[in-house]
Amino acid sequence: MRTVLDLADGRRIILAPPLSGRVQAGVVCLDEVVVRQEPAVWTETAALAQALCAAHAGRLPSEIAALQEARDLYKCFGMEPSRYRPSSEALLRRVLQGKDLYRLNNAVDACNLASLCYLLPIGLYDLARVAGDITLRVGQAGEEYPGIRKGTVHLAGRLGFFDARGGFGSPTSDSLRTSVTSKTTHLVAVILATAAYDAALMRRHCEHFTALFVRYCGARPAGGGLLGGDDD
Numbered sequence: 001m002r003t004v005l006d007l008a009d010g011r012r013i014i015l016a017p018p019l020s021g022r023v024q025a026g027v028v029c030l031d032e033v034v035v036r037q038e039p040a041v042w043t044e045t046a047a048l049a050q051a052l053c054a055a056h057a058g059r060l061p062s063e064i065a066a067l068q069e070a071r072d073l074y075k076c077f078g079m080e081p082s083r084y085r086p087s088s089e090a091l092l093r094r095v096l097q098g099k100d101l102y103r104l105n106n107a108v109d110a111c112n113l114a115s116l117c118y119l120l121p122i123g124l125y126d127l128a129r130v131a132g133d134i135t136l137r138v139g140q141a142g143e144e145y146p147g148i149r150k151g152t153v154h155l156a157g158r159l160g161f162f163d164a165r166g167g168f169g170s171p172t173s174d175s176l177r178t179s180v181t182s183k184t185t186h187l188v189a190v191i192l193a194t195a196a197y198d199a200a201l202m203r204r205h206c207e208h209f210t211a212l213f214v215r216y217c218g219a220r221p222a223g224g225g226l227l228g229g230d231d232d
Contacts, residue, residue, distance in 0.1 A: 005225050007188070009127070015227040016137035022076050023159070024229035025136060026191035026202040028209050029127070030219040035184050038106035041216045045113045049095045052116065056096060061089055066119045073121075073171065073194050077138065077159050084158070086171050087121040107180045110212045111189065118205050120191050121171035123161060125178040127186040132164035134188070136227070139167060147173040161190070187219070199229040 003015040005027055013027055056064050061071075061081075070086035081089065091112055094101060101112055111124045125134075139155025145167045147153040153173050161169035168175040171192050180187070191205050206224055213219040 001229065002225065002227055005227055007127075008223050011130075012133045013188075013190075013227065014133060014135045016135055018138065019136060019159075020228065021195050022228075023073070023136065024193045024195050024197050024199065024202060025227040026193075026206045026209075027224040027227065028189045028191075028206050028213075029222040029224050030187045030189070030210070030213050030217070031185065031222040032218065032220040033107060033185050033187050033213065034218045035105050035107050035180060035182050037103075038109065038216050041106055041109045041113060041212075042103060045101060045109065045116070048113065048116055049101075052092060052095055053098075056092070059096075061093065064092070067092065069193055069197060070120055070171070073159075073192060076194060077157070079158055084172050087173065088115045088119045091116055092119065105180060105182070106216045107184065107187065107213070110216045114191075114205070114209045114212055117208070118191065120193055120205070122192070122209075123169040123171070123174055123190045124180060125161070125169060125174065125188050125190075126180055126184045127188050128184070129178045130163050130168065130188070135162045136160075136190070137162060143167050145175040145177065148176055148179055149173075159192075186222075187213075193229075195228045197229060199226060202226055202229065 005013045071081040074081040115122045139160045141156045143155040144152050155167045160167045168178040210221050
């Protein structure tokens with residue numbers, strides 16, 4: 001079981017020891033990203049949204065089998081998914097309510113599309129705005145950050161991403177500090193699931209995610225891999 005992943009720039013992504021056997025993370029690194037508006041990703045997202053509405057109309061989140069993986073991840077850390085919703089569940093709820101997803105830029109929009117495809121939470125971070133190594137661990141008392149459209153995100157007792165400056169991401173909401181901007185060119189994405197999640201399926205998610213960013217953002221693959229789970 002891999003707990004440390006080396007990035008091309010010499011930094012590392014680390015799965016903290018207490019999370020071993022509890023979390024699996026699919027990591028995708030991308031270079032030469034061009035952030036812009038891309039209507040084609042909206043078209044693909046709209047088609048997926050229509051299919052999801054047809055498949056799940058009238059069901060509560062607790063009744064949708066494909067959402068249970070993200071919900072189980074939250075419950076593994078004592079987080080009630082009906083109160084602190086996984087980002088993937090929040091996206092699906094919006095779709096099932098007949099609402100359009102926010103259209104921000106091609107990178108964020110492609111990430112949202114992927115999250116709807118897998119129904120797993122995905123963190124997307126500008127590597128140039130991350131300070132040093134990245135550690136996935138449980139937050140301590142007082143650890144928090146300003147979220148994106150969600151006010152302050154509290155990490156005490158919750159799963160989160162941390163760098164030399166503190167917390168910057170979680171399965172619920174990412175931070176303003178490391179968010180994608182028009183100047184972003186280097187990205188790291190992390191797809192989250194429980195350690196029991198099928199590692200082969202997670203690898204396919206990473207390949208699909210990479211393909212989306214090559215197609216919609218002109219990105220160049222720059223490595224990645226799996227942390228936790230049964231990956232080699």
